Amino acid sequence: MKRLFTIITILFINLSFAQNTDNRGYKVKVGDMSPEISLNLLDDTPITNQSLKGKVTVLQFTASWCSVCIKEMPHLEKQVWQRFKNEDFILIGVDLKETPEKVEKFIKKTNITYPVAIDKDGSLFDSFTVKNAGVTRNIVLNKKGEIIFLTRLYNVEEFNKMVEIIDNELKKG
Template identity: 50%
Template sequence: MKTLLIYLFCIMPALVLAQNTKPDDRGYIVKVGDKAPDDFKLVLANGETTSLSKLKGKVVVLQFTASWCVVCRDEMPHLEKDVWQAYKDKGLMLIGVDRDEPLNVVQKFAKDMKITYPLALDPGADIFGRFADKKSGVTRNIVIDQQGKIAYLTRLYDEKEFKGMVAAIEKLLR
């Protein structure tokens, strides 16, 4: 009986956790419908800090990016125009989360890309690792609803998937 209890309370939860963190074919360890992890701090390039728990009640888009990423650079003007400018005054918060680059690089990246949405620093890809396998690449967006649940996931820049994300954001903001 003692062995069964040890299994049920110690080993089984660890097995379930291990199964839930196995990446899918796009590198995600989260899925649509999951509660987004909100116990981390986002340090923005302007020195301000925030967190998902502070943003609860808004639709949040986390765009995982890096200055060296060509696909990210292709997607960013669309995020600026079709997401940030279109919905920033309607209850949306878009934050680019720059994977593992220093502040001066992130600030130059934002300036070069002519984006006005905030970029956050992600040293060690620790925030990235809460959503995707750290061995997988950037250029991914995570849409989180007003209650803190993941509503939409993108990978790379695909026009059809991007339009689907915009439609999901519109639906959440209605």
């Protein structure tokens, strides 16, 4: 009986891992509407699903302790924010569970100019991801609020594909 329990446990763990590698830690998928968004930027500007309507949106989940995030942020700044910021587009860095003081230092350290909000309790992050998912994620929404692209970690090919998708979505008018 103990052996059977061990085998079942191992199978369950393997199946759970396989599911997480397929969805890359997301509980949402391309084509889904965005879960509810309710944040304030560091300047207190409120951000909601309604305020994002009509804009192609990238939510970049990040944290100051995340080395991959730090590696990706200059690319987001130059290849995404600087390129598209004057269009119907917004890139929002969403810092996970850190203090405003820590986030301000992080912004200075990374030299980003795109707007940043803090997901104080991680509830927004949790609405997109499975339990214990890692940061370094970009979620791209179309002007209607539908998810059109999801990234995980920083991969040059995937990043370039994201930029292409943003560009194509903005060209739709």
